[in-house]
Amino acid sequence: MKTIITAAQTREADRYTIETTPIASIDLMEHASLAFVTIFMQLYPDKNTHVLICSGTGNNGGDGLAIARLLQERSYDAVAVWIARFGSNESDEFAANMARLYNTPIPITEFFPGDEFPPIPQRVVVDALLGSGLNKPLQGDWLRMVQHINQTGKPVVAVDVPTGLPADGVLSPSEHTLQAHHVISFQRPKLSFFFPESAKSIRHFHVVDIGLDEAFIEKLPSDFKLIEPSDIQQIYRHREPFTHKGTYGHALIIAGDIQTMGAALLACEACLYSGAGLTTAFIPEMGLAALNTRLPEVMYCGVDELPGMWNRVDAIGIGPGLGQRASWLIDGVTHTDKPMVIDADALTFLSQNREWLDRLPKYSILTPHMKEFDRLFGAHKSWWDRVQTAKEQAVARQLVILLKNQYTFIALPDGNLLINPTGNPAMASGGMGDVLTGMLTAFLAQGYPPHDAVILGCYLHGAAGDQLVADSNKVVIPARQVVQAIPATLGNLCHPR
Numbered sequence: 268m269k270t271i272i273t274a275a276q277t278r279e280a281d282r283y284t285i286e287t288t289p290i291a292s293i294d295l296m297e298h299a300s301l302a303f304v305t306i307f308m309q310l311y312p313d314k315n316t317h318v319l320i321c322s323g324t325g326n327n328g329g330d331g332l333a334i335a336r337l338l339q340e341r342s343y344d345a346v347a348v349w350i351a352r353f354g355s356n357e358s359d360e361f362a363a364n365m366a367r368l369y370n371t372p373i374p375i376t377e378f379f380p381g382d383e384f385p386p387i388p389q390r391v392v393v394d395a396l397l398g399s400g401l402n403k404p405l406q407g408d409w410l411r412m413v414q415h416i417n418q419t420g421k422p423v424v425a426v427d428v429p430t431g432l433p434a435d436g437v438l439s440p441s442e443h444t445l446q447a448h449h450v451i452s453f454q455r456p457k458l459s460f461f462f463p464e465s466a467k468s469i470r471h472f473h474v475v476d477i478g479l480d481e482a483f484i485e486k487l488p489s490d491f492k493l494i495e496p497s498d499i500q501q502i503y504r505h506r507e508p509f510t511h512k513g514t515y516g517h518a519l520i521i522a523g524d525i526q527t528m529g530a531a532l533l534a535c536e537a538c539l540y541s542g543a544g545l546t547t548a549f550i551p552e553m554g555l556a557a558l559n560t561r562l563p564e565v566m567y568c569g570v571d572e573l574p575g576m577w578n579r580v581d582a583i584g585i586g587p588g589l590g591q592r593a594s595w596l597i598d599g600v601t602h603t604d605k606p607m608v609i610d611a612d613a614l615t616f617l618s619q620n621r622e623w624l625d626r627l628p629k630y631s632i633l634t635p636h637m638k639e640f641d642r643l644f645g646a647h648k649s650w651w652d653r654v655q656t657a658k659e660q661a662v663a664r665q666l667v668i669l670l671k672n673q674y675t676f677i678a679l680p681d682g683n684l685l686i687n688p689t690g691n692p693a694m695a696s697g698g699m700g701d702v703l704t705g706m707l708t709a710f711l712a713q714g715y716p717p718h719d720a721v722i723l724g725c726y727l728h729g730a731a732g733d734q735l736v737a738d739s740n741k742v743v744i745p746a747r748q749v750v751q752a753i754p755a756t757l758g759n760l761c762h763p764r
């Protein structure tokens with residue numbers, strides 16, 4: 268896992284690296300600019316591309332000047348630079364790069380407070396106005412310039428952070444930030460990239476290594492950790508010879524109602540495809556024909572058999588499509604000591620009967636999306652605040668709270684907040700959450716501790732969707748296709764051929 272650090276901690280890492288290695292600050296800027304240029308050249312390989320670089324006068328602006336020079340050295344001959352001289356300060360590295368730029372034929376236009384901005388004829392804009400040094404919302408000339416660039420609709424590639432977007436903390440409205448198509452960020456993605464409020468400011472982000480001291484960064488105190496493929500490889504237990512269905516646990520899915528049987532089937536199918544040795548569905552009897560037809564591998568349990576099931580299963584997933592039945596079923600579930608996943612209608616029941624939250628067994632996994640989360644724990648104005656509440660609740664109640672979104676935040680009982688990087692907008696459709704519940708239940712049934720089950724389940728769920736997009740350029744993926752893709756995604760990650 269990679270530690271996600273704040274803008275202030277990035278400055279610490281910057282200082283530490285400069286003090287403890289032979290690298291000077293200006294060389295670090297050159298590394299960063301070169302790393303930016305490498306990705307930029309992949310995005311815009313045509314060297315005739317007309318590029319406008321907009322620089323401030325701090326270190327983000329210094330990067331911009333170095334990028335202009337490096338592109339010109341690589342035969343990008345149509346590069347121009349704007350400098351926003353709206354403040355009185357100039358960083359040393361900006362000044363040094365300004366001196367280097369004067370030795371090139373690159374045209375430079377400087378703008379002072381109150382100046383009008385001309386049209387932008389270039390094909391692409393590089394945003395190096397302000398970076399992680401942002402310490403207040405944009406206003407005045409800065410805001411005018413950002414809005415001028417936004418209004419052109421030209422693609423923007425931002426250096427480190429789009430101008431106006433704080434690296435962490437509560438985010439400002441998106442009309443006050445530069446809207447970048449790509450952000451090439453240094454050393455670590457910034458925390459705000461994972462919040463939905465940054466969607467208009469960032470379409471894609473890339474992260475480049477600029478040579479900051481990794482060991483130092485990993486020791487910095489931070490609640491936020493980004494899940495990586497290597498975590499999945501470490502957690503996943505390979506299937507050994509001579510194992511059998513009993514080795515991989517028995518999962519019970521409590522789901523479905525007359526009009527929402529599909530949710531139950533999806534959860535059961537995902538459980539099956541995620542490797543549970545046995546899967547039993549507790550669904551209304553009228554769903555039996557559909558279950559037997561679609562999922563002959565899954566067993567059925569009726570109301571009479573339910574009391575005998577609690578001791579026979581290894582994990583329980585409750586909620587998808589459960590409707591009003593949630594109210595009486597949750598009572599039975601909370602009397603077991605089985606690891607469990609609580610989703611959808613079971614969460615709605617909990618939000619209407621909050622005293623039941625206190626009865627949940629320790630380390631139960633709750634999987635709310637934003638609306639379910641706010642119904643459970645109160646309305647929130649920003650994702651930053653919502654994530655802080657998730658952390659407080661997970662610690663206070665010793666629960667695992669999985670706050671679903673494109674980037675899911677996993678709040679653990681020890682106070683850590685994990686960020687899942689996989690998943691994509693093609694997956695934004697009904698049934699996706701039911702699939703996740705089935706997957707998590709399957710991993711719990713196989714004996715993974717809740718902490719490992721959520722990492723595996725979340726990462727694989729998104730990775731299966733990402734794989735489908737990569738393989739076939741699909742713009743929409745139905746939940747069923749994600750289910751079918753789970754075994755191969757797991758195989759590709761953990762059993763490379």
Ligand SMILES: NC(=O)C1=CN([C@@H]2O[C@H](COP(=O)(O)OP(=O)(O)OC[C@H]3O[C@@H](n4cnc5c(N)ncnc54)[C@H](OP(=O)(O)O)[C@@H]3O)[C@@H](O)[C@H]2O)[C@H](O)CC1
Nearest residue numbers: 281296299325326327397398399400401402403404405427
């Ligand atoms: N360690 C690294 O990751 C490296 C980062 N690099 C690049 O450096 C920037 C950060 O540079 P910094 O000089 O700290 O800050 P900025 O360039 O982002 O901002 C410059 C100054 O602008 C002022 N400021 C802040 N907010 C506003 C605002 N809303 N309106 C106007 N002005 C604002 C502030 O100065 P004050 O005196 O006004 O407080 C900023 O200091 C990072 O993003 C990378 O691009 C290095 O190149 C490599 C190492």
Ligand SMILES: [K+]
Nearest residue numbers: 394397428430
């Ligand atoms: K920027």
